[in-house]
Amino acid sequence: MNPEKEAVVVAETQADPIVLPPRRHVGMRTKNRIGNTLIYILLILMSIVWLFPFVCIILQSFRIESTMMTGYIIPKEWGFDNYVNLFTTTNFPRWLLNTLIISLATAVLQSVMILCMSYTLSRLRFNGRTFLMRFMLVLGMFPGMLTMIILYRVLADMNMTQQNSIPGLILVYVASSGMGYYISKGFFDTIPKSLDEAARVDGATRAQVLFKVILPLSKPIVIYTILTAFMGPWGDFVFAAYVAFNNREGMNVAVGLQSMINTPSGINANYTMFCAGGVVVAIPITLLFLFLQKYYVEGVTGGAVKG
Amino acid sequence: MATVELTHVKKVYTGKVIAVHDFNLFIKDKEFVVFVGPSGCGKSTTLRMVAGLEDISDGTVKIDGQVVNDLQPKDRFVSMVFQNYALYPHLTVFDNIAFPLRLMKQAVKVPLTDKEKVKIKASVAKLEKNIAILTNKIELQHVVAKRQEALAYLDEQKRAVVKQLAAENDPKAKAKLEKKLEDLEYDRLKAVYPIDAERRLKTATDERKALAAELASGEKAERRKMSNDQIFEKVTAAAKTLGITDYLARKPRALSGGQRQRVAIGRAMVKDCKVLLMDEPLSNLDAKLRNQMRAEIILLRKKIDTTFIYVTHDQTEAMTLGDRIVVMKDGLIMQVGTPQQVFDYPENLFVAEFIGAPKMNTFKCALTKEGAKYFVNPFGAKIEVTGEKSLTLAKRKVEAQEIILGVRPEHIEIVQEAAPNAIHTTLQVNEMMGSEFHLHLLTDDGTPIIVRTPTIQLSDKQKAELVYGKSVYLTFGGQAMHFFDAKTAFSLLVDQPEKPKK
Numbered sequence: 001m002n003p004e005k006e007a008v009v010v011a012e013t014q015a016d017p018i019v020l021p022p023r024r025h026v027g028m029r030t031k032n033r034i035g036n037t038l039i040y041i042l043l044i045l046m047s048i049v050w051l052f053p054f055v056c057i058i059l060q061s062f063r064i065e066s067t068m069m070t071g072y073i074i075p076k077e078w079g080f081d082n083y084v085n086l087f088t089t090t091n092f093p094r095w096l097l098n099t100l101i102i103s104l105a106t107a108v109l110q111s112v113m114i115l116c117m118s119y120t121l122s123r124l125r126f127n128g129r130t131f132l133m134r135f136m137l138v139l140g141m142f143p144g145m146l147t148m149i150i151l152y153r154v155l156a157d158m159n160m161t162q163q164n165s166i167p168g169l170i171l172v173y174v175a176s177s178g179m180g181y182y183i184s185k186g187f188f189d190t191i192p193k194s195l196d197e198a199a200r201v202d203g204a205t206r207a208q209v210l211f212k213v214i215l216p217l218s219k220p221i222v223i224y225t226i227l228t229a230f231m232g233p234w235g236d237f238v239f240a241a242y243v244a245f246n247n248r249e250g251m252n253v254a255v256g257l258q259s260m261i262n263t264p265s266g267i268n269a270n271y272t273m274f275c276a277g278g279v280v281v282a283i284p285i286t287l288l289f290l291f292l293q294k295y296y297v298e299g300v301t302g303g304a305v306k307g
Numbered sequence: 308m309a310t311v312e313l314t315h316v317k318k319v320y321t322g323k324v325i326a327v328h329d330f331n332l333f334i335k336d337k338e339f340v341v342f343v344g345p346s347g348c349g350k351s352t353t354l355r356m357v358a359g360l361e362d363i364s365d366g367t368v369k370i371d372g373q374v375v376n377d378l379q380p381k382d383r384f385v386s387m388v389f390q391n392y393a394l395y396p397h398l399t400v401f402d403n404i405a406f407p408l409r410l411m412k413q414a415v416k417v418p419l420t421d422k423e424k425v426k427i428k429a430s431v432a433k434l435e436k437n438i439a440i441l442t443n444k445i446e447l448q449h450v451v452a453k454r455q456e457a458l459a460y461l462d463e464q465k466r467a468v469v470k471q472l473a474a475e476n477d478p479k480a481k482a483k484l485e486k487k488l489e490d491l492e493y494d495r496l497k498a499v500y501p502i503d504a505e506r507r508l509k510t511a512t513d514e515r516k517a518l519a520a521e522l523a524s525g526e527k528a529e530r531r532k533m534s535n536d537q538i539f540e541k542v543t544a545a546a547k548t549l550g551i552t553d554y555l556a557r558k559p560r561a562l563s564g565g566q567r568q569r570v571a572i573g574r575a576m577v578k579d580c581k582v583l584l585m586d587e588p589l590s591n592l593d594a595k596l597r598n599q600m601r602a603e604i605i606l607l608r609k610k611i612d613t614t615f616i617y618v619t620h621d622q623t624e625a626m627t628l629g630d631r632i633v634v635m636k637d638g639l640i641m642q643v644g645t646p647q648q649v650f651d652y653p654e655n656l657f658v659a660e661f662i663g664a665p666k667m668n669t670f671k672c673a674l675t676k677e678g679a680k681y682f683v684n685p686f687g688a689k690i691e692v693t694g695e696k697s698l699t700l701a702k703r704k705v706e707a708q709e710i711i712l713g714v715r716p717e718h719i720e721i722v723q724e725a726a727p728n729a730i731h732t733t734l735q736v737n738e739m740m741g742s743e744f745h746l747h748l749l750t751d752d753g754t755p756i757i758v759r760t761p762t763i764q765l766s767d768k769q770k771a772e773l774v775y776g777k778s779v780y781l782t783f784g785g786q787a788m789h790f791f792d793a794k795t796a797f798s799l800l801v802d803q804p805e806k807p808k809k
Binding site: 198 | 358360379387389407410411
């Protein structure tokens with residue numbers, strides 16, 4: 001029976017005579033193909049929109065015929081001059097080092113704090129635990145920028161601004177990092193408590209339980225925590241700019257790069273170099289994500305199982 | 308290898324819910340004790356208090372004579388097998404079993420260096436000085452006559468206050484006097500035990516002795532981690548005992564339930580623990596595997612040779628495994644005894660019904676006395692109490708009274724026709740168990756009775772007749788009965804141990 005006739009028969013046998021229009025039969029495969037094509041076209045368009053600025057920056061960073069902004073994208077002459085100049089004629093290496101120190105220190109300290117905090121809140125029962133959790137949740141709702149002015153004063157009094165901005169910034173980033181316990185606590189809650197108990201009976205202290213049993217089982221969340229802790233300071237601009245306060249020794253990359261082009265003459269002289277700096281800054285983060293994205297996604301979704 | 312002693316142990320959750328009331332038990336060295344009871348009776352909580360996973364609200368737990376209330380689980384030298392195995396998913400079977408060994412530190416003798424010898428000599432000299440001072444002090448305190456005098460004085464004062472207290476009516480003044488009495492009591496204690504100096508002298512002497520011994524032998528004891536070779540040896544030995552040698556390289560998720568449970572047991576037995584705790588270790592296994600593992604635990608027990616505490620809700624496990632059974636209900640111990648004692652002489656109705664499957668039949672009836680003979684009258688039948696049971700009743704001078712009569716399903720016999728000692732019932736359900744029938748019957752007044760009858764004695768015709776609606780006459784021997792007080796539900800056959808107040 002061909003499909004058109006079938007449709008009519010179905011309509012006739014029904015008590016309530018709804019007359020179905022004879023349908024054009026479209027095969028499953030063709031349907032899929034059309035759908036996929038549409039979706040891919042949309043995705044490609046979105047990718048172009050998203051990738052355009054990046055491609056522009058990369059292309060500009062290789063342009064050597066002039067240093068100012070131009071009306072075209074594809075360079076006329078290609079070369080690595082901008083990169084070489086960036087590392088030889090500017091403070092960029094210093095800024096990169098500053099940022100690296102700050103980011104690494106923050107990643108380590110903040111991860112340790114967050115993970116210990118999460119374990120504590122997930123496993124230990126003590127007076128005021130729920131109050132503490134709620135209190136931190138509410139505190140976390142206030143934007144950190146609110147504290148900027150007073151923090152600057154405090155840091156200035158401790159002589160941790162301008163050229164000494166590295167310890168100052170680490171302190172600011174690490175302080176209150178325990179409040180980011182939420183996702184990892186959710187993840188720890190999904191690990192059966194009897195594992196803790198078994199380990200404790202087997203002779204482990206609480207710390208050993210955390211480091212030998214819980215953390216190896218929480219690889220995604222550990223990597224997620226370290227990644228986020230590393231990325232925050234790596235790309236931070238506002239706070240770093242404020243603490244460095246125009247001191248060229250105390251800047252991180254974001255602030256440093258911005259300082260190269262914050263005057264009209266600066267733009268003309270340094271624009272292509274600025275683009276090269278942007279590319280250099282993006283490389284480590286891109287690499288990290290390429291290798292760890294699997295864990296990152298698992299971390300985000302795994303933590304959400306039980307909030 | 309140690310004794311476990313629980314005295315007045317109590318567990319209260321968040322100030323209100325009482326999970327365990329006044330638990331008292333002494334577990335002998337190398338004994339296998341089973342805690343059994345319905346879920347929520349506090350058996351697991353008690354076990355976890357021994358393990359140190361739950362705080363002890365009140366009372367003391369002693370392991371090997373040492374109070375462990377405030378010790379961390381790791382310092383109690385116990386092992387535990389959990390119901391859900393609790394294997395570490397990220398470690399292989401080998402590493403799972405080796406986990407406690409890697410954390411453990413062993414006492415090892417290490418020769419002393421010259422520098423250390425000098426140091427020890429110096430501290431010995433210092434200790435000797437201290438000891439001299441302390442001895443002097445204690446001698447002063449021990450001027451015996453003076454102490455006696457002080458005690459007599461305090462006692463006199465106390466008596467006076469007690470007298471006053473009895474005469475006093477005003478509550479305020481009374482409270483004041485009570486406070487005074489308390490203070491006097493404290494002073495008296497201080498006079499009796501001049502403790503502090505004595506204790507310090509003892510520690511100092513002990514320390515000097517230990518240091519002197521170290522000097523004499525030229526070696527000191529040091530705690531070190533176990534070497535990898537030792538760990539390998541121990542783990543493979545344990546794996547061999549449990550038959551899991553082939554799976555040592557696998558991760559737990561690649562194992563079946565029975566194999567996982569073996570690994571869990573291996574992890575518990577590999578370290579030399581004082582007490583091995585098992586929290587429903589077989590509950591997650593299927594019926595067949597459970598029987599097999601039960602037999603293996605019995606065998607294993609001979610090999611491990613330590614003190615066991617085993618928690619289960621399954622009375623069969625309790626009966627087959629335990630040297631002694633502790634039957635619990637609602638946080639109270641109902642009975643402690645060997646499986647035979649608990650089965651033959653249940654102390655109360657709860658134990659009688661809980662132990663044995665299917666559960667004991669119970670019905671209200673009257674116990675009457677005619678001369679020296681005792682009779683019961685369930686459902687109009689008249690059955691004489693005979694044998695030991697009758698003697699025990701007579702010995703305990705039990706009078707005629709309303710009772711709850713208990714008879715186990717396997718002790719009820721089917722008789723062919725009506726008789727003065729037979730009960731008329733109607734068959735409801737016949738469960739065919741293979742070697743026996745479980746007959747569910749109803750008496751004429753609608754009381755359910757379960758009977759276990761072996762099929763071997765019945766002819767094929769008789770078997771075929773046992774269907775719904777068939778009329779069946781039942782009787783039971785005068786030996787097989789259990790008698791419980793209708794009000795208290797305590798057995799009339801055994802002396803009740805002192806029950807704690809709720």
